[in-house]
Amino acid sequence: MITPPNYPGIPGASPGTPPGPPDLDVGNSRFRLALARIRLAWRSFRGAWSIYLESRIGVLSLLIIGMFALMAVAHPVLMLTIWDSGTYDPVTGYAFGQSQQPASPSWRHPLGTDPLGRDVLSQLLWSTRSEFVLGITAALVTVAIATTVGAVAAYYGGIIDAFFMRLADLIIALPGISLLIVLSALFKLNLFYLALVIGVLGGFGGTAIILKSQALSIKVKPYIEAARVAGGGHFHIILVHIIPNLLPLSLLYMMFTVTSAIFAEAVLSFLGLLDVRMSWGIMIHTANTGGYLMGGTRYWWLVVPAGASITLLCSAFYMGGRALDEVVNPRLRRRHD
């Protein structure tokens, strides 16, 4: 996969969420137990949040992601209120008011129009939503698979472990973009299948190895021993004790997967291989196949908004992940001495 290469060192210390009070507490009702757990989770979340806020880059990336989320919401709102669908539809619209396409930015079309007379701002906003959907789907699939595989492989060990780790080695060695180029050219991949492919490749690949090594360090903790002594089954221990402690690290790798998913989608759309209606990659593809890129700065609105959006959103998720890394991995934190 094109997961970012710099997997941080495997955190040796325990992750943010404490495991909650032991189940041995007999007199308590379930409700109070749940309440206590929520309080604990909230406290650890607040602690993690304040560490995250210390990182300036982390805050900046969070702001950028928030801005893009607003953009994604803005499109349907604008379409319902001030934009009529004949002119502003990202795929079928046509800017009748302009005598020449592509038209440079104006009040009616703040980012101009593309060579086919479609509003660039509308395309940009429309694509934002699908990028989020793609990125988050891929990330959820990756994390669901990787967490399960990591926890199961670490817990059972032996042949299951060997199988999944060799599989992960194989997937890491595969260059993802080349594979996706072949897949998307031979089969008609739409956004959902692309997210699924990226998610599965990421989930069984490098992320599984990282989460497994973290799960190994959790497996030898005393509370796992305690749970076993208390009579917890394999399934219970994996589900209630190992996986919740893997979640902070999983969240970190979700961020990286989002980056690689958005990037892969943009590259494939740029090459014209993907079956999607509109995306940032397709916007650049349209400009490139029309020969407008070598016009340099003359037709900037055809390339700069889409290119900058891909770069900004990818790097925001990536830098957000790195800031999160400092929360999850205490050894990276700046010393207060």
Added chain:
Amino acid sequence: MTGYLVRRAGQMVLTLFLIITFAFFLVQAQPGDYATFYALDPDIPPEVKQQLRASFGLDKPLWEQYLIHLKNTVTGDFGVSFGHFPRPVMDVLVERVPRTAVLFLSATVLSFYIGFFLGKAIAWRRGGWLEYTATISGATLFTVFTPAFALMMIWIFAFRLGWLPVGKFLDPLVWRHADVSANYVFGQMLLTAFLFTAFAFLVLYLLKRTGRVGLARWAGPLIAVGGVAALFVWSFSGVGGLALDILKHMVLPIVTLTLISFAGTMLLTRNSMLETVREDYVMAARAKGLPEKMVRDRHAARNALLPVVTSLVYSLVFAIDGSVIIEVVFSWPGTGLTLLQAVRTEDLPLVMGAMVFIGLFSLLAHAIVDVLYVYLDPRIRYQ
């Protein structure tokens, strides 16, 4: 060590076998087959279509087709390319693979050095302006939309400034009267580069073996003499101008690929350094009164190198992917561009061949990193 190498090679063969199998079944799973090209032609009668299918071997059961494919692949026969008819796939790939290898290797080595150097610098001085600039610009370059960035580089350096050629492998105008083929010149260039690297390593190794610090100073000048000698030979070989033309075409893709991939190593080195600078041996080195530079390079950075090399596998895959994109944008005729053109024109034998070669490529890179790791970390000795 030998046992480890043998086992590693066995693993590679097994993985390669899996990749070949995967490529075969992937192409089988896509709708249509080789004979579908003719199936829509109404002028061809049905019995001829059947004959065509039979001549391609498509009437045999799938497992038999697979065994035949496997046998042919192992013997180096990937069939005939549709797009480059009548050239065999192997012929096309043997021409293209070295071009990818050069692009990829030089960019990887360069980006590793730059990334490692910057990474240790920014970890040594946390919170300085250098850290913010390097981190932000590195991460931006790392996550930049590669095709757009590559096109921007072309626009600036090739189109506006005109310093370098726009793309492709060579300039036909220069080669119009050449009586040697481009592959020959490129092969000679590769040979020179290889010999020069071997010479440099030999010089470094031999001077280090002598164990005298004074002699080690001569390594730089000696290697430089070797480089000048190589240039001298080339300038009198008669094809120096042609080689220069290829070199000029190589600069921009390599620089672009280096720029987008150095940040991975840089950020990882930074993280790794942040952990090693807290170790006791670094404090001990400081307490001994060693100069700051030596503490950083010999004690902290040397140990920070290990996790970076472990993760080099990820960087390698990133660089292979990057080189595919770079090849497409720069029209650099390597394996990546070949793969894209092949899938676009449904040149299925070439698709399978290129996939196997790209897989082999990353497997080899992976193995080299593993072996390198053993040499770098004397604590690890594979039995």
